[in-house]
Amino acid sequence: MLKDITLGQHFPGNSVLHRLDAMIKIILSMLYLVLIFLVKGFVGYGLLAIFVFCIILLSTVPIKFVLKGLKPLLIFIIFTAILNLFMTSGTVIWQWSFLKLTYEGIYFAVFMILRIVFLVLGTSLLTYTTSPIALTDGIERFLTPFAKIGAPTHELAMMMSIALRFIPTLLEETDKIMKAQMARGADFESGNLIKRARALIPLLVPLFISAFRRADELAIAMECRCYQGGKNRTRLNVVKVGKIDIIASLVFLLCAAVILTANLAG
Amino acid sequence: MIKTEKLTFNYSGEQPNVLKDIDIEIKNGEFVAVLGHNGSGKSTLAKHFNAILLPVGGTVYANGINTKDESRLYDIRRAIGMVFQNPDNQIVATIVEEDVAFAPENLGVPTAEIRETVDWALDTVGMTEYKQHAPHLLSGGQKQRIAIAGVLAMKPKCIVLDEPTAMLDPIGRKEVMDTLMHLNSKNAMTIVLITHNMDEAVNADRVIIISDGEIVKDAPPHIVFSDVDEIKALGLDVPQVTELMYELRKAGLDVPSGVITIEDAYKALSEVAG
Numbered sequence: 001m002l003k004d005i006t007l008g009q010h011f012p013g014n015s016v017l018h019r020l021d022a023m024i025k026i027i028l029s030m031l032y033l034v035l036i037f038l039v040k041g042f043v044g045y046g047l048l049a050i051f052v053f054c055i056i057l058l059s060t061v062p063i064k065f066v067l068k069g070l071k072p073l074l075i076f077i078i079f080t081a082i083l084n085l086f087m088t089s090g091t092v093i094w095q096w097s098f099l100k101l102t103y104e105g106i107y108f109a110v111f112m113i114l115r116i117v118f119l120v121l122g123t124s125l126l127t128y129t130t131s132p133i134a135l136t137d138g139i140e141r142f143l144t145p146f147a148k149i150g151a152p153t154h155e156l157a158m159m160m161s162i163a164l165r166f167i168p169t170l171l172e173e174t175d176k177i178m179k180a181q182m183a184r185g186a187d188f189e190s191g192n193l194i195k196r197a198r199a200l201i202p203l204l205v206p207l208f209i210s211a212f213r214r215a216d217e218l219a220i221a222m223e224c225r226c227y228q229g230g231k232n233r234t235r236l237n238v239v240k241v242g243k244i245d246i247i248a249s250l251v252f253l254l255c256a257a258v259i260l261t262a263n264l265a266g
Numbered sequence: 267m268i269k270t271e272k273l274t275f276n277y278s279g280e281q282p283n284v285l286k287d288i289d290i291e292i293k294n295g296e297f298v299a300v301l302g303h304n305g306s307g308k309s310t311l312a313k314h315f316n317a318i319l320l321p322v323g324g325t326v327y328a329n330g331i332n333t334k335d336e337s338r339l340y341d342i343r344r345a346i347g348m349v350f351q352n353p354d355n356q357i358v359a360t361i362v363e364e365d366v367a368f369a370p371e372n373l374g375v376p377t378a379e380i381r382e383t384v385d386w387a388l389d390t391v392g393m394t395e396y397k398q399h400a401p402h403l404l405s406g407g408q409k410q411r412i413a414i415a416g417v418l419a420m421k422p423k424c425i426v427l428d429e430p431t432a433m434l435d436p437i438g439r440k441e442v443m444d445t446l447m448h449l450n451s452k453n454a455m456t457i458v459l460i461t462h463n464m465d466e467a468v469n470a471d472r473v474i475i476i477s478d479g480e481i482v483k484d485a486p487p488h489i490v491f492s493d494v495d496e497i498k499a500l501g502l503d504v505p506q507v508t509e510l511m512y513e514l515r516k517a518g519l520d521v522p523s524g525v526i527t528i529e530d531a532y533k534a535l536s537e538v539a540g
Contacts (some may be wrong), residue, residue, distance in 0.1 A: 010360055012398050131361050165360050168402045214355045220318060221356035224348040225369035225416060226340050232374040236367035236384060 010131050016244065017059040017129040022138025024245045028252050029126045035256050036118050044263030045114050051255050052121050061128045069124040070117060077116050084109040127164075136161035137235065154230025162218070170211060177206050267329060267424050267456045268292040268315050268346070274323035275310060284310050286479045287324070292458060294423070297450045299470035299487070300460045303501040307479040308460050312428050315458065316346040329423055344373065347417030349427040353409035354402075362404075362412055363388065363397040369420045380419075387418040390453070391445050407438025411445055418449075424456035425449070432462060443469065464491075464505045468526045475500060492524030507531045 012018075017025075039048055056066055070077075090104030127135065140157040147153045178188065181202050188199050273288040284307045292298050302308040313319040314326050317333040326333045329345035350356050359365035366387050370380045388394045391411040401409055410430055417425055427446070431439040443466055449455040459470065467473050473490040475483040477500050483490050491497065491504050494512040498504070504512065511525045511534065521534045 010400065012361070012400070131359075131364065161360075162358065165358065168400075169354050172402075214352075217350060217352060217355035218358070221348075221350055222358060222368075223318065224316060224343060225358075226343050226372040226420065227368075228340070228372060234371050234374050234377055234380065236364060236371060236377065236380045238377050 011061045011128040013060050015060040021241050021245045022130050022134040023141045026138050026142050032122050039263050047259045059129050080112050081109040084112050267294050269327040272324035273321045284479050295454045297457045297471045299467035299473045302476035306476045308476045309428050312426050312460050315426050317342050344420045345423045347422035347425045349413050349430050351429045351432050353413050356413050357401045362399050366415045366419050383419050387415040391415045406434040407441035410442050426458040428460045464503050468505050488524040488526050491526050
C-alpha cells in the first residue's frame with residue numbers, strides 16, 4: 001500500500017524531457033498550472049489532453065506509472081466531484097430532499113476532475129523526469145534572485161532534496177514498523193476515525209525517533225564529506241540553458257497559445 | 267598518518283572518561299583493525315581521527331595536522347574519509363553518481379575534474395555500471411560500496427570505517443572487504459577498520475583491541491589471536507579457525523597457536539596427520 005505512492009519520485013531516463021534544464025521545467029510547469037486554470041470548455045480540455053498525452057509519450061515514463069500517481073488522490077477527486085455535483089445551483093435535473101443534481105453541477109464536476117487529473121499528471125512529470133538534485137539545483141537557480149534579499153535558497157534546496165531522498169527509505173521503514181506492530185496485535189484498519197488515529201501513535205513514535213537518529217547520522221556523514229553550506233559549491237552536472245531548452249519553451253508557448261485560442265473560439 | 271598522544275575524552279565533564287590516555291600511531295599504507303565490544307569507546311576513538319570529536323585531553327594529529335586547528339578542518343576531513351555503519355544514512359543523493367560527487371562539489375572542485383574523480387571512484391569500488399541507479403534500490407553491500415566511493419571522491423589518504431559491515435549479509439560483507447583489501451594493496455590507502463567481526467580483523471596488518479577506553483592489545487593479528495583465553499576474557503571472540511585450533515590443542519593435539527587463516531590451519535593439520 002505504501003509503495004503505491006509514486007508522486008515525487010524520479011524515473012531515470014534520457015528523453016528530451018529528462019535533458020531539459022530543471023529551472024526551465026519548473027517555470028514551464030508553473031505556466032502549465034496557469035494554463036490549466038485558464039482553459040474552459042471541451043475544446044480546450046480536449047487539446048490539453050492531447051498535449052499532456054504527447055508529453056507523457058515524450059518523457060518515455062510508462063503511462064501506467066504516471067497514472068499510478070493519481071491513485072492516492074482518488075478520494076480527493078471523488079470528494080470534489082460530489083461536492084460540485086450537488087452543491088452547484090442551476091437547472092435542476094433531479095432532486096431528492098436537499099440533494100439536487102443540476103446541469104451546471106455535472107459540468108463543473110467534470111471540469112474539476114479534469115483539472116485535478118491534468119494538474120497531477122503534468123506536474124508529476126516534473127519530478128519523474130528530473131533527478132531530485134537537478135530539481136534542487138533548478139529551484140536554487142530559480143530562487144537565486146531572492147538570495148539577494150537574504151533568502152536561504154541553498155539551504156532550502158538542500159532540505160528539499162534530502163526530504164525527497166528519504167521518502168523511499170522512510171516509507172520502507174513505516175512499512176516495517178507497521179508489520180512489526182501488527183505482528184504484536186496492533187490494529188490499524190478497524191474502528192472509527194479517532195480509534196484509527198490513536199492506533200497510529202505506536203507507528204509514529206518509533207518512526208519519528210528513527211527519523212531523528214537518521215538525521216543525526218546523516219548530518220555527521222555530510223560533515224565528514226566536507227559539507228559547508230552553499231558557499232563555493234560546484235556541481236557535477238552543470239546545466240546551462242541551451243538550445244533544447246529554448247526550443248522546448250517555444251514549443252510549449254506555441255501549444256499554450258493554440259490551446260488558449262481554441263479555448264476562446266470554442 | 268594518524269597519531270594520538272595521551273588522548274582522553276568524555277562526553278561531559280562529570281561522566282567517566284570514555285577514552286583514557288590513548289597513544290596510537292597509524293602509519294601510511296597500513297591496514298589496521300580496531301576491535302572492542304559495545305561501549306568500549308572504539309567508535310568514539312574513530313570520530314577523533316577526522317575532528318568530528320575533539321579530545322578533552324591530549325592531542326590528535328591527522329595527516330600531521332592537529333585536529334584542534336579549526337582553520338584546517340576541511341584539510342583534515344579531506345585527508346581522512348569516514349564511512350559509517352548504516353549505508354542508508356550516509357547517502358545524500360538519489361542518483362549514485364550524484365551522491366559520489368557530493369564531497370568534491372562541497373570542496374569546490376571544477377566540474378570536469380569532478381566527473382573524472384567520480385568515474386575513477388566508482389570504477390575503484392566496481393560500481394560503474396550502477397552510476398545512474400537510485401541508491402535505495404541497491405543491495406546493502408552495493409550501497410556501502412557507494413558510500414566508500416563517496417569518500418574516495420575526496421581523494422583521501424586514509425579511510426576510517428566504523429563497522430561498515432555490521433548491517434550487511436555475508437555477500438555484502440565480502441564485497442566490502444574485497445573492496446577494502448583492493449584499496450589497501452592497489453592504491454596504498456591507509457585503512458582503519460572498526461569492527462566486531464573477528465574474521466575481518468584477520469585481514470589487517472595490525473589489530474588494536476580497546477576495552478573500557480584503553481588499548482589492551484596492539485599487534486599483528488596472529489599474535490593478538492594467539493592468546494585465546496585472554497581475548498575471551500575481554501568479551502570478544504576469535505576467528506573461527508583460531509577457535510577450532512584452540513579446541514584441538516585443548517584436546518591434546520599438537521597444533522600451533524595463533525593460526526588465523528584457513529591455509530595455515532590446513533598446513534598445521536596436514537603436518538599433524540603426517
